[in-house]
Amino acid sequence: xxxxxxxxxxxxxxxxxxxxxxxxxxxxxxxxxxxxxxxxxxxxxxxxxxxxxxxxxxxxxxxxxxxxxxxxxxxxxxxxxxxxxxxxxxxxxxxxxxxxxxxxxxxxxxxxxxxxxxxxxxxxxxxxxxxxxxxxxxxxxxxxxxxxxxxxxxxxxxxxxxxxxxxxxxxxxxxxxxxxxxxxxxxxxxxxxxxxxxxxxxxxxxxxxxxxxxxxxxxxxxxxxxxxxxx
Numbered sequence: 458x459x460x461x462x463x464x465x466x467x468x469x470x471x472x473x474x475x476x477x478x479x480x481x482x483x484x485x486x487x488x489x490x491x492x493x494x495x496x497x498x499x500x501x502x503x504x505x506x507x508x509x510x511x512x513x514x515x516x517x518x519x520x521x522x523x524x525x526x527x528x529x530x531x532x533x534x535x536x537x538x539x540x541x542x543x544x545x546x547x548x549x550x551x552x553x554x555x556x557x558x559x560x561x562x563x564x565x566x567x568x569x570x571x572x573x574x575x576x577x578x579x580x581x582x583x584x585x586x587x588x589x590x591x592x593x594x595x596x597x598x599x600x601x602x603x604x605x606x607x608x609x610x611x612x613x614x615x616x617x618x619x620x621x622x623x624x625x626x627x628x629x630x631x632x633x634x635x636x637x638x639x640x641x642x643x644x645x646x647x648x649x650x651x652x653x654x655x656x657x658x659x660x661x662x663x664x665x666x667x668x669x670x671x672x673x674x675x676x677x678x679x680x681x682x683x684x685x686x687x688x
Contacts, residue, residue, distance in 0.1 A: 461537070462544040464515035468507040469548030472519050473648040476500035477573035478556050480638075497630035500639070505623025512619060520642040521545055521665075522672035526602040529676035532609070542644075549648025557652040573649050574657035575640040575664045583635040587663070590637040594667035595674065597629045598641040602675025603682070610683060640664040641671070 479499035483491045491499070508517040516533060518524045524541045527533040533541075560572070574580070577590035585593075604625035608618040626641075633639045640646045646664035650657040 458537075458540065461515040462540055464511035465518060465541050465544040466548040466551075468511050468515070468517060468519040469545040469644050469648075470552045471507050472500070472503040472642070473549045473552035473645050474556055475503035476645065477552070477649050478559075480573040481556060481560055493634045494631070497627045497634065500630050501623040501625075501627030504626050505619045508619035508622060515541075517619070519545060519548075519644070520668075521644055522598050522642060522668035523602065523605060524672075525669055526672035526676040527605070529673055530602075530606055530679055532606065545644040546647055549644040550651065551648075553648040553650075553652045556649070571638075572653040572657070573638065574653040575638045575646045575650075576656055576660050577637060577663065580656040580660060581636060582638055585636045591663060591667050593633050593636045594640055594664065595671040597633055597639075598668040598671025599675035599678060601625060601629060601641055602672050603679050606675070606679040607683075612683075637664075641668050643668055 476496070476499050479491060480496045484493070484496050504517075504519065507519060511517060516527070518527065518533070518541060521542045524533060524538055524545070528535055528538050557572070571580075577585060577587045581590060605618075605622055607613060608621040608625075613621075629641055630639045633641075643665040646661055650661045650664075
């Protein structure tokens with residue numbers, strides 16, 4: 458169990474540091490910034506690389522919603538649920554802290570932006586309201602779980618799951634960055650919210666509730682598609 462929790466900690470750390478770090482440090486740099494497309498790719502690459510690196514140890518969840526969905530689908534041990542959540546949130550918070558320290562090294566830290574926090578209403582990148590953000594997070598998290606469960610099923614080609622999962626997360630970000638700045642992962646949202654402050658903290662509850670509902674929904678939908686998939 459200790460090795461599994463270390464794997465989840467480091468995997469989630471890399472996801473938040475690499476994905477949110479690309480948004481905070483690299484997305485808006487004049488002339489050479491990577492933009493939303495680059496940020497989307499960064500999130501996908503973090504998951505793909507860590508899934509190959511430590512997925513064989515812990516299963517490569519790096520996301521409380523994924524852990525919940527896999528547990529409900531019979532793909533993860535029920536006793537691992539809360540320890541995994543603790544390791545994932547800890548990894549996200551440590552990544553947020555290090556990223557905040559680095560960002561403070563900029564001459565004008567306020568120009569870095571909103572610290573990659575998730576939000577709706579005035580905190581949404583394109584001004585989307587609560588219901589639009591909530592629905593987006595539920596649907597995309599559910600689809601993410603279906604991608605994960607399908608890519609790791611007994612009928613899927615062996616060895617390619619991290620690629621499908623990483624590309625799936627990239628696509629999810631391409632769809633939803635304008636809506637909520639893309640969570641689909643409570644640990645990712647928590648990791649930066651406590652350093653962004655303000656509305657990021659006030660709205661954080663939604664980025665736990667919606668992804669967890671989506672994770673559960675994804676498990677249910679997968680059972681409808683492939684009820685006999687072996688654990």
